[in-house]
Amino acid sequence: MRDIFISNCEKSFSNKILSEGYRLDGRNYNESRQLSISFGSEYGSCIVSLGETKVLAQVSCEVTQPKQIRPNEGILYINVEISPMAGPQFEANRQTDLSVYLNRLLEKCYKDSKCIDLESLCIVVEEKVWSLRVDIKVLNHDGNLIECASIATLTSLAHFKRPDVTRSGDSVIIHTLAEKDPIPTVLFHYPVCATFAIFDGDILLSDPSFFEESVCTSSTEEGINSGGGVLVIGLNQYKELCLLDHSGAAINSSKLVHKAITSAADKCKEIVDMIKKSIVSDDTLRQKRVKINFADMITQHHLLALTRKDLNIKLKSYNVDDNRSEIDGMDTDHDLSDPEPSKYDVVASAPHTAEIQTKKESSKWIEISSDSEEDEKE
Amino acid sequence: MSEVYKLIHPVKFFNDYISKNVRPDGRSFSEQRNIKLNVDAIKTADASALIKCGNTSVICGIKLELATPKAEEPNKGFLITNVELPPLCSSKYRPGPPSDSAQVTSNIVSDIINNSKCVDLTDLCIVPDKLAWVLYCDMLCLDNGGSLVDACIITLMASLKTLRLPTVTYDPETEDIKVDTNVQTKLKLNGLPIATSFAIYKYMDRNVTLVDPSSYEEDMCGGLGANLILCYNKGFLCSSQKFGGSNFSVDCEEKALKIAKERAQLAEEVIDVCIKNYESKTNTV
Amino acid sequence: MITDNDELKDFKLRPMKCECNYLNRSDGSAILSQGQTVAVVSVNGPLDIKMQSQSIGKATLEVLFSSKGGKPSIGDRYKEHVIRQTCESAILGCLYPRTGITVTIQELEDYGGFLACCLNACCLALLNAGLAMRHTFAAVSCAIDEQGNIQLDPAPAQLETSRATMTFVFESREKSLVTAFTDGSYSDSAYSEAMERCRSASDLVFQFYKQIVSKYSYVIG
Numbered sequence: 001m002r003d004i005f006i007s008n009c010e011k012s013f014s015n016k017i018l019s020e021g022y023r024l025d026g027r028n029y030n031e032s033r034q035l036s037i038s039f040g041s042e043y044g045s046c047i048v049s050l051g052e053t054k055v056l057a058q059v060s061c062e063v064t065q066p067k068q069i070r071p072n073e074g075i076l077y078i079n080v081e082i083s084p085m086a087g088p089q090f091e092a093n094r095q096t097d098l099s100v101y102l103n104r105l106l107e108k109c110y111k112d113s114k115c116i117d118l119e120s121l122c123i124v125v126e127e128k129v130w131s132l133r134v135d136i137k138v139l140n141h142d143g144n145l146i147e148c149a150s151i152a153t154l155t156s157l158a159h160f161k162r163p164d165v166t167r168s169g170d171s172v173i174i175h176t177l178a179e180k181d182p183i184p185t186v187l188f189h190y191p192v193c194a195t196f197a198i199f200d201g202d203i204l205l206s207d208p209s210f211f212e213e214s215v216c217t218s219s220t221e222e223g224i225n226s227g228g229g230v231l232v233i234g235l236n237q238y239k240e241l242c243l244l245d246h247s248g249a250a251i252n253s254s255k256l257v258h259k260a261i262t263s264a265a266d267k268c269k270e271i272v273d274m275i276k277k278s279i280v281s282d283d284t285l286r287q288k289r290v291k292i293n294f295a296d297m298i299t300q301h302h303l304l305a306l307t308r309k310d311l312n313i314k315l316k317s318y319n320v321d322d323n324r325s326e327i328d329g330m331d332t333d334h335d336l337s338d339p340e341p342s343k344y345d346v347v348a349s350a351p352h353t354a355e356i357q358t359k360k361e362s363s364k365w366i367e368i369s370s371d372s373e374e375d376e377k378e
Numbered sequence: 379m380s381e382v383y384k385l386i387h388p389v390k391f392f393n394d395y396i397s398k399n400v401r402p403d404g405r406s407f408s409e410q411r412n413i414k415l416n417v418d419a420i421k422t423a424d425a426s427a428l429i430k431c432g433n434t435s436v437i438c439g440i441k442l443e444l445a446t447p448k449a450e451e452p453n454k455g456f457l458i459t460n461v462e463l464p465p466l467c468s469s470k471y472r473p474g475p476p477s478d479s480a481q482v483t484s485n486i487v488s489d490i491i492n493n494s495k496c497v498d499l500t501d502l503c504i505v506p507d508k509l510a511w512v513l514y515c516d517m518l519c520l521d522n523g524g525s526l527v528d529a530c531i532i533t534l535m536a537s538l539k540t541l542r543l544p545t546v547t548y549d550p551e552t553e554d555i556k557v558d559t560n561v562q563t564k565l566k567l568n569g570l571p572i573a574t575s576f577a578i579y580k581y582m583d584r585n586v587t588l589v590d591p592s593s594y595e596e597d598m599c600g601g602l603g604a605n606l607i608l609c610y611n612k613g614f615l616c617s618s619q620k621f622g623g624s625n626f627s628v629d630c631e632e633k634a635l636k637i638a639k640e641r642a643q644l645a646e647e648v649i650d651v652c653i654k655n656y657e658s659k660t661n662t663v
Numbered sequence: 664m665i666t667d668n669d670e671l672k673d674f675k676l677r678p679m680k681c682e683c684n685y686l687n688r689s690d691g692s693a694i695l696s697q698g699q700t701v702a703v704v705s706v707n708g709p710l711d712i713k714m715q716s717q718s719i720g721k722a723t724l725e726v727l728f729s730s731k732g733g734k735p736s737i738g739d740r741y742k743e744h745v746i747r748q749t750c751e752s753a754i755l756g757c758l759y760p761r762t763g764i765t766v767t768i769q770e771l772e773d774y775g776g777f778l779a780c781c782l783n784a785c786c787l788a789l790l791n792a793g794l795a796m797r798h799t800f801a802a803v804s805c806a807i808d809e810q811g812n813i814q815l816d817p818a819p820a821q822l823e824t825s826r827a828t829m830t831f832v833f834e835s836r837e838k839s840l841v842t843a844f845t846d847g848s849y850s851d852s853a854y855s856e857a858m859e860r861c862r863s864a865s866d867l868v869f870q871f872y873k874q875i876v877s878k879y880s881y882v883i884g
Contacts, residue, residue: 040772047771052688058731083729085703088689088710137729140686142687295680298680298682303879303882307679309678311675311678312673313674316672
């Protein structure tokens with residue numbers, strides 16, 4: 001990962017305005033950026049954008065053998081990928097600390113908090129279970145990746161429906177979506193992460209932007225971190241704590257954490273409500289057979305956007321008569337190629353071997369000696 | 379001295395040849411390299427072939443295995459092709475997992491075989507939903523001297539032509555499998571796809587198409603591998619891929635199609651002669 | 664072989680929708696939908712890269728394709744190869760020696776003509792990034808059905824009944840062929856005819872590029 005440097009004057013400026021109660025983008029301390037969720041055509045695919053931070057989540061499923069220690073449970077697998085698309089500082093095909101950290105946080109929040117009913121994913125005990133795979137692709141990293149990725153994970157899991165199966169004797173039949181209505185995943189509770197940036201050991205900023213995150217985790221000129229850090233809190237809709245993670249300088253007072261949890265609780269509840277609402281409205285649209293697609297996400301009246309529906313061109317109507325028999329095709333080919341005598345000989349030489357050789361030794365080798373070249377130059 | 383010249387003025391060196399309508403190895407633009415094909419080169423494989431196409435050498439071995447067909451396609455067997463480019467075939471490749479170019483070549487070869495439909499996968503099925511043949515076709519490049527796809531396809535087709543499938547009897551009740559190697563049947567092939575590679579070079583304001591390019595020519599034309607690959611099967615095109623190189627005009631293309639067609643016939647002939655040679659020898663022994 | 668029919672028929676490309684600068688952290692980006700097929704592309708560069716991958720003559724182009732879900736496959740490498748070769752011929756890499764240019768493509772929806780949509784989105788993202796280019800390029804896909812009709816920019820339903828699909832990429836200056844790849848088997852005449860058809864249809868895509876660029880360049884002044 002390439003380093004991103006922030007100049008001292010940028011740092012001191014942002015610290016100064018923060019101490020006066022302002023943020024660079026004009027938000028309050030407690031204000032989050034706008035959250036929007038759009039769904040793709042498949043079940044379990046969504047793009048969540050939090051301000052300019054954008055994350056794509058896709059859930060896929062396949063039938064596998066269960067783990068031996070948990071023979072009656074399905075498997076949940078979370079995979080986070082941060083490609084150079086997220087920002088120029090990221091390199092291709094390289095796991096960064098950030099992606100490992102993000103992966104672990106999401107696993108803590110969704111696997112370890114047991115929010116998914118894994119037992120319902122079992123088909124045949126010890127033989128066949130559903131394995132769910134959540135692929136998180138970071139499209140744009142503009143700060144607070146954790147919150148955005150966690151919303152995307154939860155939304156895609158709640159939106160996802162797996163195909164129905166019927167067991168008949170030994171065999172298991174997996175029905176296509178057209179044959180039988182798919183089954184939604186059972187979620188016991190809806191945990192969501194909220195991130196706070198800590199400044200000077202006492203200011204809490206909710207939903208920090210990329211710049212704020214970089215400033216609060218970076219050290220000052222003297223190499224000492226001046227009480228900055230990032231606090232991640234995972235809570236479900238019942239305001240139960242699922243995840244707590246802190247990085248950066250030590251927090252002096254327990255009051256700060258307490259304050260963060262109280263404000264996160266209301267925020268998480270709000271987010272979960274919004275997720276549920278968007279899934280319900282998406283579901284009603286799908287029932288009305290409205291085609292939902294990521295293409296709907298593209299804005300229409302933006303200066304940098306363009307929509308064209310009437311892409312017509314007048315061309316001659318033409319039909320390639322390709323249904324002529326293949327033997328005919330071969331015959332015409334022979335006729336075409338016969339007049340020209342072949343330049344090559346096909347000979348069977350050694351056992352098991354055949355060769356194509358050029359007929360006459362018509363080598364057109366021209367030696368360009370360096371002398372003649374020098375002559376040309378002079 | 380010419381080596382020094384080539385090192386100092388690589389582009390001018392190449393241009394000097396092209397301007398005289400000849401290629402650095404003495405061929406004319408539309409001349410292909412000599413091909414030497416040998417079948418049954420590996421005795422331990424079920425079928426094999428070795429080809430030397432100029433400096434390019436590729437060996438292909440087919441291994442037969444029995445497997446259960448996929449649930450979605452219960453009456454189809456499997457044909458799995460794989461191209462390997464080990465470090466020994468060119469200084470371009472490093473040891474380790476398959477490089478990008480190996481994966482791309484593999485993909486092109488398997489696409490050609492699938493598109494040409496030369497092997498009907500239902501022929502590979504023995505008992506629907508229970509038993510089918512798996513053909514593992516591994517192509518190993520010994521020396522990459524350019525036009526790799528052409529060589530791979532010819533060895534693969536020659537190997538497939540020599541392949542004999544043993545008779546298998548399957549008892550549905552006991553699920554017993556008996557393989558009888560004395561009674562063997564040929565694999566049915568529907569046509570014989572042959573690929574032809576071209577490199578396209580822009581010299582002054584005309585496009586020069588070089589048939590069967592060497593790896594040096596491929597590098598000069600700025601592509602990873604050949605720029606244009608045309609594949610004919612029974613007079614029908616079954617693949618046309620163009621990547622990089624100079625941009626291509628209509629008349630060049632007609633010429634290339636014609637050359638590819640002629641070459642397909644020639645390569646078909648060499649495979650036929652080789653197989654006949656092989657069969658006459660094996661029958662007399 | 665050719666049924667001579669002088670009347671002109673309307674051929675349609677699926678509606679195109681595009682937004683440039685979709686991702687604010689990248690140097691250039693575009694999201695493009697052609698019908699229901701959607702792809703998003705980001706371009707970063709020219710930027711600093713490792714010494715060993717630097718080349719003294721031109722910029723090193725790195726193309727990454729990321730599918731929507733699941734593990735990376737050989738098919739993804741092939742798509743990267745196609746896109747890399749196409750972009751390489753379009754970008755004037757010799758203007759940026761010792762640097763790297765990264766093109767990242769993310770699949771969003773695949774409803775036919777996916778690689779063509781990716782390539783067009785790449786071109787828009789490259790334009791948006793302001794990299795020097797020899798020419799722009801436009802990809803048009805077509806399908807040939809059992810009756811031998813050529814269908815431009817086919818939808819998934821048309822792809823099911825087709826026996827061959829082809830994609831052609833043309834450059835803007837002389838409309839010569841940059842990249843082509845096909846699927847299925849077909850005759851020579853079908854191939855040349857399909858290419859001509861796509862060549863004329865590429866005009867529509869170039870017009871689209873022109874409109875979107877003139878729309879914002881007019882405001883920038």
